[in-house]
Amino acid sequence: MCGIVGYVGHRDAGPVLLDGLRRLEYRGYDSAGVAILEGENLTIRREVGQVSNLAASMPERTTSHLGIAHTRWATHGGVTRANAHPHADTEHRVAVAHNGILDNHQVIRRNLEAEGVVFRSDTDTEVLPHLIRKFYQGDPVEALRRALSEVRGTYGVAVVFADHPDLILAARNGSPLVVGLGEGENFIASDSHALVRYTRRVIYLEDGELAVVKSDDVATLRLSGGRAAPHTVEELEPVYGVEGKGEFAHYMLKEIHEQPESIARCLRGRVLPEEGNARLGGFEMSPRDLLALSRVQLLGCGTSFHAGLVGALSIEGLARVPSSAEIASEFRSRNPVIASDGLYLAISQSGETADTLGAVKEVQVKGGRVMGVVNVVGSSIARSCGAGVYIHSGPEVAVASTKAFTSQVTALFIFTLMLARTRTLSPHDASRLARALMEAPEHVRAYLASPGPIQEAVRLLVAARYALFMGRGVSWPVAMEGALKLKEIAYIPCEAYPAGEMKHGPIAMLEKGTPVIAIVPQDEHHERTLSNIQEVKARGASIIGIFTRGDEEAERLSDVALPVPVVDPLLTPLVTVLPLQLLAYQAALALGRDIDRPRNLAKSVTVE
Ligand code: G6P
Numbered sequence: 001m002c003g004i005v006g007y008v009g010h011r012d013a014g015p016v017l018l019d020g021l022r023r024l025e026y027r028g029y030d031s032a033g034v035a036i037l038e039g040e041n042l043t044i045r046r047e048v049g050q051v052s053n054l055a056a057s058m059p060e061r062t063t064s065h066l067g068i069a070h071t072r073w074a075t076h077g078g079v080t081r082a083n084a085h086p087h088a089d090t091e092h093r094v095a096v097a098h099n100g101i102l103d104n105h106q107v108i109r110r111n112l113e114a115e116g117v118v119f120r121s122d123t124d125t126e127v128l129p130h131l132i133r134k135f136y137q138g139d140p141v142e143a144l145r146r147a148l149s150e151v152r153g154t155y156g157v158a159v160v161f162a163d164h165p166d167l168i169l170a171a172r173n174g175s176p177l178v179v180g181l182g183e184g185e186n187f188i189a190s191d192s193h194a195l196v197r198y199t200r201r202v203i204y205l206e207d208g209e210l211a212v213v214k215s216d217d218v219a220t221l222r223l224s225g226g227r228a229a230p231h232t233v234e235e236l237e238p239v240y241g242v243e244g245k246g247e248f249a250h251y252m253l254k255e256i257h258e259q260p261e262s263i264a265r266c267l268r269g270r271v272l273p274e275e276g277n278a279r280l281g282g283f284e285m286s287p288r289d290l291l292a293l294s295r296v297q298l299l300g301c302g303t304s305f306h307a308g309l310v311g312a313l314s315i316e317g318l319a320r321v322p323s324s325a326e327i328a329s330e331f332r333s334r335n336p337v338i339a340s341d342g343l344y345l346a347i348s349q350s351g352e353t354a355d356t357l358g359a360v361k362e363v364q365v366k367g368g369r370v371m372g373v374v375n376v377v378g379s380s381i382a383r384s385c386g387a388g389v390y391i392h393s394g395p396e397v398a399v400a401s402t403k404a405f406t407s408q409v410t411a412l413f414i415f416t417l418m419l420a421r422t423r424t425l426s427p428h429d430a431s432r433l434a435r436a437l438m439e440a441p442e443h444v445r446a447y448l449a450s451p452g453p454i455q456e457a458v459r460l461l462v463a464a465r466y467a468l469f470m471g472r473g474v475s476w477p478v479a480m481e482g483a484l485k486l487k488e489i490a491y492i493p494c495e496a497y498p499a500g501e502m503k504h505g506p507i508a509m510l511e512k513g514t515p516v517i518a519i520v521p522q523d524e525h526h527e528r529t530l531s532n533i534q535e536v537k538a539r540g541a542s543i544i545g546i547f548t549r550g551d552e553e554a555e556r557l558s559d560v561a562l563p564v565p566v567v568d569p570l571l572t573p574l575v576t577v578l579p580l581q582l583l584a585y586q587a588a589l590a591l592g593r594d595i596d597r598p599r600n601l602a603k604s605v606t607v608e
Helices: 013-027 051-056 105-114 127-135 140-150 251-257 259-267 287-291 302-319 328-333 354-365 380-385 403-421 427-449 454-462 475-490 499-504 526-538 552-557 573-590
Strands: 003-008 031-038 041-048 066-072 094-099 155-161 168-173 178-181 186-189 201-204 209-214 217-222 295-300 323-327 342-348 370-374 388-390 467-471 494-498 515-520 542-548 560-564
Touching: 003 013, 003 094, 003 155, 003 168, 003 209, 013 031, 013 051, 013 066, 013 186, 031 051, 031 094, 041 051, 041 094, 066 094, 066 155, 094 127, 105 127, 127 140, 127 155, 140 155, 140 168, 140 209, 168 186, 178 217, 186 209, 251 259, 251 573, 259 403, 259 427, 287 403, 295 302, 295 328, 295 354, 302 323, 302 342, 302 403, 302 475, 323 328, 328 354, 342 354, 342 380, 342 403, 354 370, 354 380, 370 380, 370 403, 380 388, 388 403, 403 427, 403 573, 427 573, 454 475, 454 515, 454 542, 454 560, 454 573, 467 475, 467 499, 467 526, 475 494, 475 515, 475 573, 494 499, 499 526, 515 526, 515 573, 526 542, 526 552, 542 552, 542 573, 552 560, 560 573
Parallel strands: 295 323, 295 342, 342 370, 370 388, 467 494, 467 515, 515 542, 542 560
Antiparallel strands: 003 066, 003 186, 031 041, 031 066, 094 155, 155 168, 168 209, 178 186, 178 201, 209 217
C-alpha cells in the first residue's frame, strides 16, 4: 500500500526520491507524487498511475537537496491527481506525505473550513499540512507535535517546510517509518527496501516518536515531549541473489524459481540431522518451555494464513499439541481467549500487515506469548513480537506471494520437528524427518526444471467460467493457496474445498469440462481423495491432477497429469504448491494480466 520516501543531503533529491518510489512500487499504489524544495519554494508534482508517469513529468535533474515522495493507494477520495500526496497548506510552505488513516479528519476539516481554509482534495491527509501551518510559529517540531496531538488514527508522516532547507520531520503512530543513515545525507522511508541502494544502516522509529532528520544529524524525540529512548543502529539484511527481474519476464516467475535457494536459506543452520533435532535460536524456548505448551495458534492473512493452516496440521499431527490457524482480522476482533500456557505465532511476509499486527497486540494485551514468523527483518511485527524466526526469503516483490509461502511452511516444519522431539518423535524418526527437510530444496529444484504439461492445464483454466481446487489434510490449505493465486493474478473465478466437503455443495457447480484441480499426494488421505476424484469425474469434470510421481492410479484419473517429486508425506506442500503457482502464473500470462501488480491488490496491507 502507500509508501513514503524522504531525502536530505548532497545529492540531487529528485532522482533519489524517484528511485525510492520505484522500489516501493511492488507494494501496490495508484498514484505518486514528490515535493522538493527548489530555492525557497516547495515544488509539488503528482500524477495518477505509475511512478514512470511522475518521472516523465519531472526534469531529469533538479536543483533540490531536500524532498519527500509518496505512492498512494486510495482510501479516502478517488484516484485523482488532487488526492495524490504530498499535500500542502494553502501557501505551499509545508508539505506532507502520510500513510495510515486519520479517523477524525472530518471534524478537523470542518473546523479549519470555518476558519477560512479552502481544501483542495478529498483526503483525510490534507488536514495535516493545514494544521501544521496553523500552529507554525518558527518551530517546526512544535508545530508538528501540536498538529498530531489533534488527530486520532494511524500515521507515518513525513513533513518538509519551505523555511527549513535542511530538515525532514517524520513521525509514527501505527504506520512504519525507518530512518536511513548516510554520510552527509540521510533518508526516511516507510519500507527499508526503498533505501538499500544508498545505505544499509537504519533506525526504526517506534510509535509515538518523531525524527528530526538533517543532512548531518538525526535526533529522535517523543511526540508527547522530550527525547526518545536511544535507538540502536541496525544493519539491513543483505540482498540475496540478483536484484531486479534478471532473466525472468516477471518478478513472480523469478520468485517461483528462487524457491530452492530460499528454502535452503530458511533451513540453513537450523536443522540438525545428526542430532535428530532442529534449532530456532530466535524462539528463545527451552525444551522445558516447549514441553509445557498446551496449544499453538497460528495467525496470518492471505497466503500467510494458508501457511499457518499447514503449520497447524503438522504441529498437531506430528507433535500432538492442539493447534489451529485463524485469519488475523477475525481473531483480533472477536475478543479471543488467550491461553497463558499457549504459543501464538504471527505469520507475515512483510511484517507490516495491519490485521496481523493487531492480532499480535491482542495476544500481548492479554498476557499471551506471541512470536513472529516473518520475512522482512526489522518490520513492525518482528519488532513487536521481539522473538521468532526470520524466514530469509529475500525481498518478495510480486504481489502474489510464492517463495514466502514455501519458506513460511519450511520454518513451521522446523518448529514442528523441535516440538515433536520433546514429545512424540524418536531420535531415529527425527533424523529421518530432518534429512527429508534438508533434501526439500533439491526436490523443488528438480520439479521446477521439469514442471510437466502446465500449458495443457492452462488451456482448460482460461476457457473456464469456474474452477475448483480440492485436497485433504495439508493438501487442503495448498488447494486454498492455489485458488488464491489464480484469483489474485488471473482473475478466474474459483474456490477451494476440502475434498470431503465436495458432496455438501460444490459438486453442484460442476458441468462438463469444469476444471477440478485435485491435490492428491501419497499420504494418509490418498485413497479417499482418489474416490472424490472419481465422483467429480463422473459429473463431467476435467481433472488436473497433482500427485506423487509414480502414482499410476492418480495419473489414470487425470486429464492433465502434473506429477511432483516423492517427498515425506508431511512435506508434500513444499512440492504440490509449485504447479499451482505456475498454473496461476501461466494462466495470467495467457490472459494478458498485470501479473506482478494485479488490480486492486497491494503487497503490504497496512490498513485494517
Ligand atoms: C496481501 C498480499 C498477499 C499476502 C497477504 C498477507 O494480501 O497480496 O500476498 O499473503 O497480504 O501479507 P503478509 O505480508 O502479512 O504475509
